[in-house]
Amino acid sequence: MKDYADILFEYLFKTSIESSPFSLAWYILFIFLVAGVLLFFAANFAGITSFIERRIAARIQSRVGPNVVGPQGVLQWVADGIKLLLKEDLIPGRADRFLFRAAPYFVFSGLFAAFVALPFGYGIVAADLNIGIYYIFAITSLVVVGIIMGGWSSNSKWAMFGAFRSAAQIISYEIPTALSLIPVIMLTGSLSTQDIIIAQGGMPWDWYIFHSPFTLACFIIFFISALAEGNRIPFDLPEAESELVSGYNTEYSGFRFLVFPMAEWANLWVISAMVTLTYLGGWQIPFVSLETISGSPFLILISVGIFFVKTSIVVFIVIQLRWTLPRVRVDQMTLLCWTYLVPISLVAIVGTMVWMLVFPWDGTPGLLIRLLMSGIGAAACLFYIKRIRFNYLNDKLLFERLKGKPSWYPFWRLP
């Protein structure tokens, strides 16, 4: 894959970038441009997801949700953002002013820098680093530094509790997160995010999740630990609004506060994109070979769309989990990590090694097992849909019995 900056430069100025005296200035400009595009995407995604999450939560809780600002409330997140921008920026009396101000920068840069290595489609990635996955792990760990700084400098016991919980949580869960991705790295032989996707295929049985029972276990471990790293329920201990008031961000207000939830929702994309690219086949289009994609801009757009849809489905599941499950206790959280997730992922790494030797990827038994595994996956999805349908029909019946009117109404007439 040729560098997009080079292609664009040659297209614009009709001269090779090596011979141009402005190449350095061009690259710096291009870096800012890409950073701007990524920030635009991440910030908008965070905002829109906040609205979508609130609407989904409202449906789960059988209430209406935000529906006033804009048509069906779609501009609610803009209003919320403007409101928080206009709020007074309050620093508690005896807070450590420097650390208190610095903390949001760490949280912000830690999360948004992860977008650099995340792919969005065939060849569409800001920097196809050869250590992509490793880089994302390393850079998202910076978030916990910001959280500890914010919690410590607030001079509030509740904020400090949140900070220490966050430290314990992220230090614990970095390990199973990394361990559960090692099978993927072994199967690919590369840390680059694009290489990992290219090594998989378009159809479910070509995805790493269905390669063997071990990778399936690793997928579940990775998903759980990614939830924990993203501070999502059932692992939202650092915030834990019913225990710690609001956890590490108790004392924050205004724009400094806005950074924390924005980072949390941006992290939702990072988690889901990581799950998609490592285990769910990324942007691979079924029945289309890589060579065909590279030649056609239309197919590249399709690949972007596929990646977006897959990631959105994972985002939806994460949101649904958040509004269904209670929160675990702090000792149960570490217990789960050290007694179950870490040993199982270690076993799974060894298991995958053996599996790779016994059933090679392209061999007939390997393919058969992958087909069987994807059948199990499909059954699990069907069961999930069946349970939702069962509960939905049950509620519909009860509602109609109580109110005497149909519970369904067209979505364009949502209240």
Place this chain on the structure above:
Amino acid sequence: MERSGNADLKHLKPQIAPFREEMILNMGPQHPSTHGVLNFLIVTDGEVIHQALPNVGYLHRGFEKLAEQTPYTTFIPYTDRIDYLAAMFGNHAYVLAVEKLAEIEVPGRAEFLRVIVCELNRIASHLISTGALALDIGATTPFVHWIRERECINDIMEAICGARLTYNYMRIGGVSRDINESIADQILKFLDHFEPMIDEYNRLISFNEIFIKRLANVAVISQIDAVNFGLVGPNLRGSGIEMDIRKIMPYSVYDRFDFDVPFGEGFKGTLGDSYDRYFVRILEIKESCSIVRQALSKLPKGNIKAKVKRKLKIKENECYSSVESARGEMGMYLVSDGTDKPYRLKIKTGSFTAMSIVEKVSQRLMVADLIAFIGSLDVVAPEIDR
């Protein structure tokens, strides 16, 4: 840190002795899950609580003194405010005490109406209690679903007595308004809708693995402790003691109904843990539904109010009467002195006694467990302080 300047600490300081590396954590009175204005002083060195002292009195409004300056008939609205989540029981306990003292016969229909509204109110109160417990554990959805069901009960109450929270429904010698066919229909319709909803709620949260892990074997109250600390109601029954005022000292017409008293049996863990107290309430909701159904089917015809003098004067006497409120035994000890005002009224409530056990049970709990424990005790701040 100027601990000496803290007014709360001043009178509790002799009881608190923090070592080095321990800190005092002030939980409340403005904390999201202390269920009202309630303060806990927690001595801790991290997540584990070494000592937790409840500090009550933020919501003291002096009802007992107010009663001495208010005529008998006009004190009823105050009793709503003793426990705003279960206002009917305050009404009921008070009017029972006055009726006992003044020897007033209550018509049968009024007794049945009292039972119906009380049991509906018990359901509403337990909905808040169990939902808020789930909210304290971190699950927001169950609470909202229960609030929706409670809204139906509020509608029914509005149709019966015109108010949705503080009802002021009962009168000395009866009740203020009668119910008609359409309200009875509304109640039955609600029960038809609600009873299957309990199973759905159980599927959603009661049998959730994380929920059970958070509540089972947490904050165990032994049978002896439960009796010694004077726990009442679902908290006492959660410890496996089958004690219900409705059964052992039937008041009103409760002896005419067929219902069980659910009690804890270690449903998912030890006997007397938080889950038992929680699940006893869920089972009680079901029993209350059946009592309402029975009362509606047996509802006699007749007057709803006995003839009582407008200016009620009671000769020198004293009595104690108690009802099984949603938070356990609510007792009123009433002394009259021949005037139209009580000489003394002492109110005994379940939440106050429940607070006394917090210090003993909360040692070596986690901070998050204390929240679950308080939630499972189902305390309501105004009922603690009156």
